[in-house]
Amino acid sequence: MTDQGWRRPGDAPPPPQGPAYPPPPQYGSAPYGARPSGPRAPTPAPAGVGQGLVIGLVVGAVVLALVAGLLGGAVGALVASRRVEPLPPPTASSSSAPAPPRSVAAMAARVLPSVVTLRVSGGGEAGTGSGFVIRQDGYILTNNHVVAVASGGGQVTVEFSNGQRLPARVVGRDASYDLAVVKVARDSLPVLRLARSAQVRVGDPVVAVGAPLGLESTVTSGIVSAVDRPVSTAGEAQGRSFLNAIQTDAAINPGNSGGPLLDDSGEVIGVNTAIARIPGASRSGQSGSIGLGFAIPSDQARRTAEQLIATGHAAHPIIGVTLDLGYSGPGAKVLARTRKGPDPVVPGGPAARAGIHPGDLIVAIDGERIRSAEELIVAIRAHAVGDTVKLTIRRDGTEHRVTMKLAGRSD
Known part of the structure; x- marks a missing residue:
C-alpha cells in the first residue's frame, strides 16, 4: 500500500499540521525517523552571547510559568463549574454486524x-x-x-x-x-x-x-x-x-x-x-x-x-499422433517414421484424415501459437471430444492449415 507521506530515512520530519497522529508502522529494525537514544549533546553557543542568552531564557521561563498558571486556574474553574458527563456505552463490534452481501x-x-x-x-x-x-x-x-x-x-x-x-x-x-x-x-x-x-x-x-x-x-x-x-x-x-x-x-x-x-x-x-x-527448491521438501x-x-x-x-472414467480428446518430446525448437513436432515401432500418425485418426504426415511441425491451434509439445497437449485437452479444431502445420518450409474433429480416449 502506498503512503504519499513517506520520506527517506534520515529526513527531518515536516512541521506538524493539524491534529498529531502517531507515525505509521514501518518495516525494519527501527521506526521511521528514529534517532540515537540518550541525552542530546548541547550545541556550542557563539562567543560573546552566552550570558545574555541564559538571562533571556530564565526571564522567558518565568513569564511562561506565570501564563501557564493563569491558564491552568481559568481552565480549572471552568471544569469545576460544569458537571462531568459519563462516557457513552460501547457500541457493538463491527465483527458482529452483518457483512456486506458480496464481501x-x-x-x-x-x-x-x-x-x-x-x-x-x-x-x-x-x-x-x-x-x-x-x-x-x-x-x-x-x-x-x-x-x-x-x-x-x-x-x-x-x-x-x-x-x-x-x-x-x-x-x-x-x-x-x-x-x-x-x-x-x-x-x-x-x-x-x-x-x-x-x-x-x-x-x-x-x-x-x-x-x-x-x-x-x-x-x-x-x-x-x-x-x-x-x-x-x-x-x-x-x-x-x-x-x-x-x-x-x-x-x-x-x-x-x-x-x-x-x-x-x-x-x-x-x-x-x-x-x-x-527454481532449485528440493522436490522432497x-x-x-x-x-x-x-x-x-x-x-x-x-x-x-x-x-x-x-x-467411473473420463474421455480425453486426441488428434492421433505421437509427438517428438526430444524436439527443442518452437512448435510441436510429429515424430518421424522409423523402421520399427508403430506409425507416429494413427491410421484413420483425426490427424491422418486431415492430412498430417510424420515429421510435420504443428505451430498453432485455432490461431494461437504453440511453443512446445506440452502446450499442444494442454490446448487439445482444454477441448471436449467431438470439438473441431484448426491446426497450422509447417512442412518443408511451407505452412498449411488443416481442420479436424477430435476423437476420444479413456486411460
Missing part, C-alpha cells in the same frame, strides 16, 4: 458448509486435501492426487465444516486432468455451483477455500493473475496431468488441493491443484505459496466430473 466474509459464511477436508490413507501413506460438494446426494469433487493413495483399498474420510466425519468411496478418478469424485452416504448437502470459467477475466477477484496443511476451513483471497496458462504437473504415482489452468495469487498451499477457487459471487471457477516451486497458484477451470471440471459419476 469475502459473507461469501465465506455461505460456502464453508459446502467445502470439506479429505483425510486419506493407504499403502503406508496418509495425507489431507480438500474438496467441495457438487451434488446434494453426496458427490464431492477433488483432485486425483489427493485420493490416489487410497485407490488400492485405502480409506477416505470426509470432514465437514461442522466437524462431522463420514467415510467416502472413490467413484472415479482421472490422472490426466487430476480430478476425482468421491461419495458419502448423505443427502440434502449444500452444493457449490460451477460457473463458466470461459468468462473469467484477468484481474477478477477470487477466493480460495480449503485445508492447507490440515487447517480446515481456511479462506484466502486474491485475483486472477492469468488464464489459459499451460501447466504440466508430474506426479510420482498419480501420473502426468496437462492443464489449461487459471493462475491466481490467492495463497494456495499443500492441502488446498481439490478445494474451490471462487468468484466474487461465491461460484466455483476452478479447482485448486498446483503451486509453483522456486514441500514449499508454500509464492503467489503462483493454479486451478483447473470449472468448464473442464464439470465435463470430467459428469463422466466420472456416469461411468
Whole structure:
C-alpha cells in the first residue's frame, strides 16, 4: 500500500499540521525517523552571547510559568463549574454486524458448509486435501492426487465444516486432468455451483477455500493473475496431468488441493491443484505459496466430473499422433517414421484424415501459437471430444492449415 507521506530515512520530519497522529508502522529494525537514544549533546553557543542568552531564557521561563498558571486556574474553574458527563456505552463490534452481501466474509459464511477436508490413507501413506460438494446426494469433487493413495483399498474420510466425519468411496478418478469424485452416504448437502470459467477475466477477484496443511476451513483471497496458462504437473504415482489452468495469487498451499477457487459471487471457477516451486527448491521438501497458484477451470471440471459419476472414467480428446518430446525448437513436432515401432500418425485418426504426415511441425491451434509439445497437449485437452479444431502445420518450409474433429480416449 502506498503512503504519499513517506520520506527517506534520515529526513527531518515536516512541521506538524493539524491534529498529531502517531507515525505509521514501518518495516525494519527501527521506526521511521528514529534517532540515537540518550541525552542530546548541547550545541556550542557563539562567543560573546552566552550570558545574555541564559538571562533571556530564565526571564522567558518565568513569564511562561506565570501564563501557564493563569491558564491552568481559568481552565480549572471552568471544569469545576460544569458537571462531568459519563462516557457513552460501547457500541457493538463491527465483527458482529452483518457483512456486506458480496464481501469475502459473507461469501465465506455461505460456502464453508459446502467445502470439506479429505483425510486419506493407504499403502503406508496418509495425507489431507480438500474438496467441495457438487451434488446434494453426496458427490464431492477433488483432485486425483489427493485420493490416489487410497485407490488400492485405502480409506477416505470426509470432514465437514461442522466437524462431522463420514467415510467416502472413490467413484472415479482421472490422472490426466487430476480430478476425482468421491461419495458419502448423505443427502440434502449444500452444493457449490460451477460457473463458466470461459468468462473469467484477468484481474477478477477470487477466493480460495480449503485445508492447507490440515487447517480446515481456511479462506484466502486474491485475483486472477492469468488464464489459459499451460501447466504440466508430474506426479510420482498419480501420473502426468496437462492443464489449461487459471493462475491466481490467492495463497494456495499443500492441502488446498481439490478445494474451490471462487468468484466474487461465491461460484466455483476452478479447482485448486498446483503451486509453483522456486527454481532449485528440493522436490522432497514441500514449499508454500509464492503467489503462483493454479486451478483447473470449472468448464473442464464439470465435463470430467459428469463422466466420472456416469461411468467411473473420463474421455480425453486426441488428434492421433505421437509427438517428438526430444524436439527443442518452437512448435510441436510429429515424430518421424522409423523402421520399427508403430506409425507416429494413427491410421484413420483425426490427424491422418486431415492430412498430417510424420515429421510435420504443428505451430498453432485455432490461431494461437504453440511453443512446445506440452502446450499442444494442454490446448487439445482444454477441448471436449467431438470439438473441431484448426491446426497450422509447417512442412518443408511451407505452412498449411488443416481442420479436424477430435476423437476420444479413456486411460
